[in-house]
Amino acid sequence: MSEIAKLEALEILDSRGNPTLAVTATLSNGVKATAKVPSGASTGKREAVELRDGDKARYGGKGVLKAKSHVEGEIQNVIRGFDANDQKALDKKLCELDGTPNKARLGANAILGVSLAVARASAEDRGLPFYASLGNEAANLIPAPWFNVLNGGSHADSNVDFQEFMISPVGAPRYSEGLRAAAETFHALKAVLHKNGYSTGVGDEGGFAPELKSNEEPIELILEAIQKAGYKPGKDLVIVLDPATSELFEDGSYVFEKSDKSRKSPAQMVEFWKSLLDRYPEIWAIEDGVAEDDHSGWQQLTKTLGDRIQLIGDDNFVTNPTLFRQGIKDGVANAILIKLNQIGTLTETLECIEIARSSGYGAVISHRSGETDDTSIADLAVAAGMGQIKTGSTSRGERIAKYNRFLEIERELGSKARYAGATIYDRWQTSVKA
Numbered sequence: 001m002s003e004i005a006k007l008e009a010l011e012i013l014d015s016r017g018n019p020t021l022a023v024t025a026t027l028s029n030g031v032k033a034t035a036k037v038p039s040g041a042s043t044g045k046r047e048a049v050e051l052r053d054g055d056k057a058r059y060g061g062k063g064v065l066k067a068k069s070h071v072e073g074e075i076q077n078v079i080r081g082f083d084a085n086d087q088k089a090l091d092k093k094l095c096e097l098d099g100t101p102n103k104a105r106l107g108a109n110a111i112l113g114v115s116l117a118v119a120r121a122s123a124e125d126r127g128l129p130f131y132a133s134l135g136n137e138a139a140n141l142i143p144a145p146w147f148n149v150l151n152g153g154s155h156a157d158s159n160v161d162f163q164e165f166m167i168s169p170v171g172a173p174r175y176s177e178g179l180r181a182a183a184e185t186f187h188a189l190k191a192v193l194h195k196n197g198y199s200t201g202v203g204d205e206g207g208f209a210p211e212l213k214s215n216e217e218p219i220e221l222i223l224e225a226i227q228k229a230g231y232k233p234g235k236d237l238v239i240v241l242d243p244a245t246s247e248l249f250e251d252g253s254y255v256f257e258k259s260d261k262s263r264k265s266p267a268q269m270v271e272f273w274k275s276l277l278d279r280y281p282e283i284w285a286i287e288d289g290v291a292e293d294d295h296s297g298w299q300q301l302t303k304t305l306g307d308r309i310q311l312i313g314d315d316n317f318v319t320n321p322t323l324f325r326q327g328i329k330d331g332v333a334n335a336i337l338i339k340l341n342q343i344g345t346l347t348e349t350l351e352c353i354e355i356a357r358s359s360g361y362g363a364v365i366s367h368r369s370g371e372t373d374d375t376s377i378a379d380l381a382v383a384a385g386m387g388q389i390k391t392g393s394t395s396r397g398e399r400i401a402k403y404n405r406f407l408e409i410e411r412e413l414g415s416k417a418r419y420a421g422a423t424i425y426d427r428w429q430t431s432v433k434a
C-alpha cells in the first residue's frame with residue numbers, strides 16, 4: 001500500500017491572472033504529483049464554494065492563502081497515512097472533514113486540489129497513464145471536442161448576449177484530423193472577421209470576441225468560416241451553443257441586454273431556440289438554454305426540443321449527483337456538463353458520469369473559463385468514455401494544453417484509439433434526420 005506522506009499547496013495564478021491553488025501530494029515511496037485548480041466566471045449558484053481570502057489588500061480579496069493553509073494544516077494532518085489508491089475513502093473523508101454541504105469551510109478549491117493530486121500520484125505509483133488509472137484500463141475513446149471560437153456574454157466585452165459559440169469536428173475520422181479541421185476553421189474565421197472589419201482579439205477561452213451586432217451574426221460568420229476552410233457545415237463540423245442564460249434571467253424573464261434589449265418569457269425563450277434550430281440545423285447542442293432557476297422552463301425546453309438536439313445542463317446540475325438525479329426525475333435536459341470544481345472531489349464527479357451513463361444522458365467534460373496548464377480533464381474525458389469535451393478554442397496555452405494531451409493519448413493508444421465524432425453524431429442526429 002502506498003500511503004499519502006505529504007501535501008503542499010502553492011498559490012499560483014490562473015489564465016485570468018487570479019490566484020488559484022497548485023497542490024502536490026507526495027507518497028511514502030517518494031512518488032509525487034501535482035494538480036492545479038480551475039475557476040469559473042459564470043458560476044452556478046449551487047456550486048461548491050471556492051474559498052477566497054477576502055483580504056482586499058491582496059489580489060482584490062481573491063487570494064487563496066486560507067485554502068493553502070487548510071491543505072497543509074488540517075487536511076494533511078488527517079489524511080497523512082491514507083491509502084493513496086483508495087480514492088473513494090479519501091474523498092469521503094475530505095467531505096466529512098469539511099462538514100458542510102457545499103465545502104464552504106475548507107474550500108472546494110483546497111479539497112479538489114488534494115483529491116486530484118492524490119489521484120495523479122496514485123496513477124504514477126501504479127505506473128499507469130492517468131486516463132487508465134481513473135478506473136478503466138480499457139479506456140480508448142477520444143472525445144469529440146467543442147471548440148469555443150466566438151465568445152460573448154460575461155466572457156467578452158461585446159454586443160453578444162450569448163457566452164459561447166462552439167464548433168465540433170464530428171465528421172473527422174480521428175481526433176488529430178478533427179483538431180486540424182477546427183484549427184483551420186479558427187484561422188478562416190479570423191480572416192472572415194478581418195474582412196468584415198471586426199477585431200480579432202480573443203476572450204477568456206481563446207475564442208474571438210468581436211463587437212458583433214446580433215446574437216445570430218456569430219452563427220453566420222462561423223458557417224462562412226467552416227466553408228472557407230474547405231469543410232461542410234452540419235457534416236464535418238457542427239455548431240454548439242452555450243448561451244449561459246442564467247446570466248440573462250431577471251425577475252422571471254430573459255433580458256437580451258447586450259443586443260436588442262428585448263425581454264422574453266420562458267415560453268418565448270423556448271420558442272426562440274426552436275425557431276433558431278429551424279433556421280440553423282447545423283446546431284446540434286445547446287447548453288443552459290434556460291436559466292438554473294427556471295425549472296419549469298427547463299422541462300418545457302426538454303419536452304419541446306429534447307428529441308431533436310442535445311440539451312446540456314450546467315448551472316442547474318453543477319455536477320452535483322443529488323441535483324442531477326432530481327433533474328432526471330423531473331424530465332430536465334438530456335445531457336450534463338461535468339466540471340470537477342463545481343462539486344470538488346473526483347469521486348462525486350465520477351458518480352455524476354455514472355448516473356448519466358445509466359440514465360441514457362450524455363455527459364460532456366468541461367474546463368472553466370479560468371484555467372491553468374493542468375491537463376487532468378483530458379484524461380478524465382478519455383476515462384469517462386462519454387465522447388465529448390469542451391475546453392476552449394484552438395488558441396491560448398491553457399486550452400491547447402488539453403487538446404495537445406489528446407494527441408499524446410492518441411499516439412500512445414496507437415491502433416486501439418477510437419474517435420467519438422461519428423458515434424456521438426449518429427446517436428444525437430438520428431431523430432433530427434428522421
Ligand code: PGA
Pocket residue numbers: 039040041042043044242244314366367368369370
Ligand atoms: P465558467 O464558464 O467557467 O465561467 O463558469 C463556462 C460555462 O459556463 O460553461
Ligand code: ZN
Pocket residue numbers: 242244287288314315337
Ligand atoms: Zn456553461
